[in-house]
Amino acid sequence: QATDENNRIIQAAIGGTSYSNSYEYILYANGTVGNRGHSGIDLSSLNNVTQVAAAHNGYFGAAVKADGTVWSWGDNANGQIGDGTSGTANNKTTPVQVGSGSSNAMNVRYGKIRNRVTGITRKIYNNPTEIISNVLLSEDEDLIIDSSEITISQSFSLLPAVSKTSAVLISGQIIDGRIADYYKDSEISDINSNNAGYENFSVIRPKGGIYGITPIVISDSNSGLSSLLRVSVHPKDGVAMPQVAAGSTHMIALKYDGTVWAWGNNNNGQLGNTSIGSSIASPIQVMLDVDGENNPIYLNNIVQVAAGTNFSAVLDRDGQVWTWGEGTDGKLGLGDTGNRQYPTKVSITDVVFITAGPRNMFAIRADGSLWAWGYSYSAQESSLGTNGGSTSVPTRVLGGASGSAYLSDVVYVTAGEITTYAIKSNG
Known part of the structure; x- marks a missing residue:
């Protein structure tokens, strides 16, 4: 494995509709992005990238650059590219910028x-x-x-x-x-x-x-191991490092000020606004609710975003998870399978990291425990790791060879349709 900054892999985002029709976007330590398997897509123009995202059950992706701008590419049937266009005739084979200008001024002078x-x-x-x-x-x-x-x-x-x-x-x-x-x-x-x-x-x-988006790789001279740290760098008055997440036909993005923006398909309310059933081809701010005079109340103080098939999720700075959109399989974690038009609080606290699979969710709490909800492949081969079938409430994940003890000291998790991977603090 290469150890220089130009060839070290920092992040891999996996998308597609099935195992045989999957692809990967690879973020390298020099800020460029590689494409493995997404035919017809040219990402060679991308540079200074800090994060990439791939669609769950779809063929499009996005990247955040160090200046906070969001760039997207691929299928655009539902306006999920976010450049104001929609329809397959407007699919993009190279990255285009979502919106205009930079969402943060992250220049470091020294x-x-x-x-x-x-x-x-x-x-x-x-x-x-x-x-x-x-x-x-x-x-x-x-x-x-x-x-x-x-x-x-x-x-x-x-x-x-x-x-x-x-x-x-x-x-x-x-x-x-x-x-x-x-x-x-x-x-x-x-x-x-x-x-x-x-x-x-x-x-x-x-x-x-340290925690965030910009990665730092450190080496342990005693064990010879290298390891990844993530630094979240943002303007002094900001809340978070800009991020983007891709669902199956929609995207959501986090600005440095802690606000969340969404675009694409909204058939199940996954964009978090008043226009259920309509696709939106440009970013629109996610609402928390409306007041008594029907004025929008916007979601804020968010530090992380995630998206799955027809649903969205965020983590706020207080460690609280919010979900909205399609509730099939209990993937919103709200105790039922109903849809939600606006972000709704999940009954789990002290969360430090979230990730979404196509039809399920995972959350790491500050104590290193891992929790899951939503679709499970089967009770016998639980992709939730909970020794049971699908669940609509946060349930602690089991670990170990026998699956009889709870998984602990978890620092990272990523989820697919039937497989989930977690990294513990010992690597």
């Missing part, structure tokens, strides 16, 4: 990686328009960035050698109620003395882990 032992600087970013992302970071190195206009969020770490606690930011910024209390004043002074002239900076040290 950054470097410094070895804590030797003090040697390995890489410096001086270009005002260059984005710090996809950085190869050893366990004995600090990533130091200008934080005058950005903030950094916490996450789990996938590295076996570190604990699952907050990332350490030596900048006086509070992360999850804690400041850099793991390090002595002398260490902080040392960093200050080596960064004279940069009053507003943050130091990311791979001790506890």
Whole structure:
């Protein structure tokens, strides 16, 4: 496996209508996207990409660039490309931009990686328009960035050698109620003395882990393992890193300000607005409800989006999951199989990560437990991992060879029609 930044695979998004008709979009650490199996689609023009998405039960995809713009391609029968057109005559073989302009200004004016032992600087970013992302970071190195206009969020770490606690930011910024209390004043002074002239900076040290979209790969010199961390970088007054998710005939996107936008097919209310039954070919803001005078109340404070077949889901900054659209198989997790026109709160709390399969949902809680709801292939071969059939309420996933104990220490999960994969904190 290649270890340089140009060839390292950061993310793989799998789409298609069946195993024999599937395809993959591959995000590489240099920000380019590869296409495996989606015939007729040319993604060579994409660069500076931080996330890719592929359609569940469909043939279209999308990408988010480091400047926050969304680009999409493929089938457009229901306006799911989001460029204002619809119909198969308007299918796109190359990426087109959804909407216009950038949804965030994520330019980093200063950054470097410094070895804590030797003090040697390995890489410096001086270009005002260059984005710090996809950085190869050893366990004995600090990533130091200008934080005058950005903030950094916490996450789990996938590295076996570190604990699952907050990332350490030596900048006086509070992360999850804690400041850099793991390090002595002398260490902080040392960093200050080596960064004279940069009053507003943050130091990311791979001790506890960080959470978000922009990936960082770190290496454990003891075990020889490499591991992926994700840094969510967003404007200082923002809520989240821009994201996009693809359903079967619709898409939803998250802006840096925590608002959610959707486009494409709306036959089951999966776009979260008042126009059920109508396809929408341009992004429209997802509503939470309407007030007494029929004015829209919009969904906000969202940090992650997911989409499946005719339904959508989001995670808010308080760890609450919201779902809407088609409720078949209980995939909304609301205790029934009914549809929902607007986002509705699911009875699970302290969630840090969500993902959607075509007809089911998975959520990781802060304690590392994995929960699932929706369609299961069968009670005997449960794709939910719950030792039973489909369920309409969040149910904890079992693990181990015998399936008799609950799965724990989960840091990542991805779901398909009949198969689900989870990564634990030990890799």
